[in-house]
Amino acid sequence: MTEADVRIPSDGFAVDPELAADTFARLSEVQDTVGQLARRAAVLGRTVPLGDGYAREIGEFMATYGIADTGSAVESLTRFGQEIENLKQRIDTALRRYDDQDRTASRGVDCVGGG
Numbered sequence: 001m002t003e004a005d006v007r008i009p010s011d012g013f014a015v016d017p018e019l020a021a022d023t024f025a026r027l028s029e030v031q032d033t034v035g036q037l038a039r040r041a042a043v044l045g046r047t048v049p050l051g052d053g054y055a056r057e058i059g060e061f062m063a064t065y066g067i068a069d070t071g072s073a074v075e076s077l078t079r080f081g082q083e084i085e086n087l088k089q090r091i092d093t094a095l096r097r098y099d100d101q102d103r104t105a106s107r108g109v110d111c112v113g114g115g
Helices: 017-044 054-067 073-107
Strands: none
Touching: 017 073
8 A cells, every 4th residue: 555545535534424423322321411410400499498407507518519600510510411412513513514425425326347
C-alpha cells in the first residue's frame, strides 16, 4: 500500500449512520437521567419540614439549593438537558443530510456488466 492509498480526501468526510444512531440513543438515555435528576432536585426546592434547630437549617438549605435563581441544581440540569437536545437535533439534521446526499448520489450510479 502506498501513501496515496491511505490519503484521506480533503473535500469531505464519511458518516457512519449506525454510530450516529447509537450516539443519538445514548444521548437520549443521558437526557432521561438528567430529567430524573432535575425532578429530584426540584423536590429540594420545596420546604422540607425536618424539625427545628439544625434540622430546619438543613431543610432551608435544601430548598435554597433546589430553586435558587442562579446556579441551582435544577437550573444547571435543565440547561444541560437543553444542550443534549440541541446536540441530538444537530445529529438528526446531519443524518438526514447524509441520507439525502447518499440517495442523490446513488441515483447517479449505473452498475453494468460483471466480473
